[in-house]
Amino acid sequence: MTIDFQAVLERIAAEMTPLAGRSGTVASYIPALARVPAAHFGLALRTREGLEASAGDANVPFSIQSISKLFTLTLAMRRMGDDLWERIGREPSGNPFNSLVQLEYEQGKPRNPFINAGAIAIADRLLGHGETKAELLQLMSDLCDEPIEFDAEVAASEASTGYRNFALANFMKSFGKLDNDVDDVLDFYFHQCAIRMSCLQLARAAGFLCRDGAHPQDGRGEVTSERHARRINALMLTCGTYDAAGDVAFSIGLPCKSGVGGGIVAVVPDQLTLCVWSPALDASGNSYLGMLALERFAASTGLSIF
Amino acid sequence: MTIDFQAVLERIAAEMTPLAGRSGTVASYIPALARVPAAHFGLALRTREGLEASAGDANVPFSIQSISKLFTLTLAMRRMGDDLWERIGREPSGNPFNSLVQLEYEQGKPRNPFINAGAIAIADRLLGHGETKAELLQLMSDLCDEPIEFDAEVAASEASTGYRNFALANFMKSFGKLDNDVDDVLDFYFHQCAIRMSCLQLARAAGFLCRDGAHPQDGRGEVTSERHARRINALMLTCGTYDAAGDVAFSIGLPCKSGVGGGIVAVVPDQLTLCVWSPALDASGNSYLGMLALERFAASTGLSIF
Amino acid sequence: MTIDFQAVLERIAAEMTPLAGRSGTVASYIPALARVPAAHFGLALRTREGLEASAGDANVPFSIQSISKLFTLTLAMRRMGDDLWERIGREPSGNPFNSLVQLEYEQGKPRNPFINAGAIAIADRLLGHGETKAELLQLMSDLCDEPIEFDAEVAASEASTGYRNFALANFMKSFGKLDNDVDDVLDFYFHQCAIRMSCLQLARAAGFLCRDGAHPQDGRGEVTSERHARRINALMLTCGTYDAAGDVAFSIGLPCKSGVGGGIVAVVPDQLTLCVWSPALDASGNSYLGMLALERFAASTGLSIF
């Protein structure tokens, strides 16, 4: 069966665009995010073979926020292999309110790399291995073959209002679970969240996840091993969408990683990567229309890992 | 690619059998489980097309325990459709100690159908729809085309020592979340856990999960819809192995449902169902060798949903 | 300084009676409590020397409910001395939602004798030492020198709707922290809660707490030792009024034990015991007017342990 992906995406965009901004709420904790118009909708995909399709605002850059955790995790797994898991778990985190609770019970070891505490721990590990913000940008640019930048205003706003992240980082530090200075770790973390990319760029950049770890740009070797790529997909499925992971697996059936900027990256293993974007969020903090679009995509293509 | 499954299973059984009983601990909370010899190992699979393969103690019946939750969930989804989810969540449960904690925060609504509280809630719903223990046995017998029985001694022991399950059921009742009498609900629940089946019988019985919901025995219609079958697989992946679900997704990459009797049912969607059994359990309550065997199976066949 | 207690109580009754039933809610979880008219108010006291004063509905019997925990604790301390504290803590319980949470963390050991779990544990210990319901009634009758009875309807209602208490008892049993049969323990517990007494009877019965443990009726020896009497007062202050203990110490400054029947017993060490009753409860489950009356009493007499 061959699917006309361009037609599928256009049909979804046609359905979603009139709804854009009608439901959900744009993240408002920092001004630079709050002023993004809610009425955006875009999506793009790239197949294992390199075919691309897109519709709507697929080329409009947005703040990737927690989607960045996918790439820092990839870097950290590459750098440290299984040693990474001494400081970070691989289990879903249960209830939202558990963030600090669980960190307390588990003595400063975050449950998984996709909750904030886990991503902060990964930033600490990357700094400890000499990784820099510049190198992260370099990786992102290389993956999508276009220059990628931080949004300096977003990074600065995150830093000046990120009290909960300061609380998390200091809490882990109090358990001896951060090696680097709290301010340095959070500077890295706030910058990774402030990367700006479009749907098409993210669909490309995540491409290694549907091609056994191979670089999305042919001839550039592998980003990570096949084994690691499949394991990252597994973590996305069980932990990638905040407290809605069980529901997303149930309703969509694809590994996904979302961000409060309204983007969601999804993977159909061995076939394609997909990115959808619409800024208004549902109660779980995932893009409201993004989730709806992914359900339509899964239903109309029959693509599901289950 | 065709895989010689019989050869694969034999190789795994040859590796595992010498290790059987060497690590882990047999469940000992009731005498009938405690006296099962630790040194058993068996596994069996059945493909979508009906081919079967098995090795080791694949025909020795054991107490299926929580694997039964797979079948009561299937029945309840068939009976109630999406109404089922008013009383039961679909999210992983986080830490083990959370069982009662979460039930308290969530006012008696269990996080998912595979934790004890969730399965008790499902038993309540089934009773409320007129389902009986006899009908459950009838379903199991029909699925594997052989008579299936309860182990009366196990059911009686569960009832006489199941204080924590009595606590859970009374707690849900105190929140108005059980319709039926606590004793009736637990009688059903203790019996479902006391069903005796072999690896081969379970691989057959779960067959509908790899064939779009169709009955494992051709010509007998569908057990559930394709949509429901895929969703049950999703729930197995995110919630099927107690607090190790994230790790199992990461290391094995297949939907699994385990029981403290030492059995684990796994599904390769669209391809096959597999059951492995070895009584000694790891710290998470999953079969120690069973998990190891599933890792080998996934690694040697390359079968993974990711 | 001599205080005209009769005048004080009459003044308080005159202020409170018009307010009776205006604020708060009568406990409604069982019909026999729900149908008690909200508009009752009574109070009575008895000094160390045996002088009595009373006003309002001081002779109307009501369901003493958790006030009974004071007397079963006294019995258990007498029977077991410090061994009692192996199974029961002496610390305030923090938040209401913690009941089961704390029991889980602390492996079935209740935080203190005045939360339900603690009182159930004490009932278990008393049964284990051969104490009976009849002997408890005998003690209560002896303390106030009048026959005291259970309210059979209340006891039966508690038993038929007490799912949360069944949950607590089964949960402790699952940790091996109850020696006796759950049903027997709860039968004792539900009966102690169903004792009917008036304010005057309770002020008399608790008299040993203001007279170094000596029996309220002169010439009958001691109910408990001086050391135990002072320690029971300490437990009342830190744990006697559910989750409002800190506030009660702050605002009233006297050891108190309340019940959902609307009664509150208070102690002025070395001087007097006091009982106030009004059925409508505040959000913490303490008598709304009872608390107000105790604040007036403390303010107008200057009696406070601080």
Added chain:
Amino acid sequence: MTIDFQAVLERIAAEMTPLAGRSGTVASYIPALARVPAAHFGLALRTREGLEASAGDANVPFSIQSISKLFTLTLAMRRMGDDLWERIGREPSGNPFNSLVQLEYEQGKPRNPFINAGAIAIADRLLGHGETKAELLQLMSDLCDEPIEFDAEVAASEASTGYRNFALANFMKSFGKLDNDVDDVLDFYFHQCAIRMSCLQLARAAGFLCRDGAHPQDGRGEVTSERHARRINALMLTCGTYDAAGDVAFSIGLPCKSGVGGGIVAVVPDQLTLCVWSPALDASGNSYLGMLALERFAASTGLSIF
């Protein structure tokens, strides 16, 4: 009955001194505390009338740490009256691990003024009312009629290692429950903990708590109202000794406030204030010998609020 307090204190010191440093552990989280010799023991008291008694190392200054919370609370109640309680509760905090848990459930409102979060919240309120570190020192000096100083090394060490306090303050800030800059609030808090005083100075400074709020130095008016003084005593009893408050009420029966420097201030309302010091701490973080000495004091004098 008149008690020869000097003889009582000498007897206790004679019993305790040989035990000093034998049990418990000196706080070691900062070097300046860790190097205090464990073998110190001192105690001092001052009666309502101004009589003083002391024994052992009663004049050796030590780091008062959390005992400072008593004085900042007094200041804040004086400044704000009941408005203070909008941001801070008055209930015991339950388990140790609850610090952040409870703060999360209660949306950044600390349970009471004596846990770290509560004292940080009070420091924030004091800053908001224009209070300064210099004024706090001025108050302390005035109360004991001698110049009192901060230990600059301790304050600096607290600041450089106080990750958990940074976590708490940032967490409250994330809930909008701190008005001032986190660094400013913690600078005040770390300094108040670094005040150095001796037993005798603390017994004097706390004197207003046993004399209806009147200044310990006659003729200087009142430190706080009688009502506030009694309420502070109540808070000390229910919340003043970390997670041992129930036990301290039970065993000692006096309002106490302890610090990790090994000091404990106790109050006998209307009669005297007492301070004991010995650096080695028990598992709850209270001075091991200090608690023992207070038990002896209460037992030998019969002084108890119960």
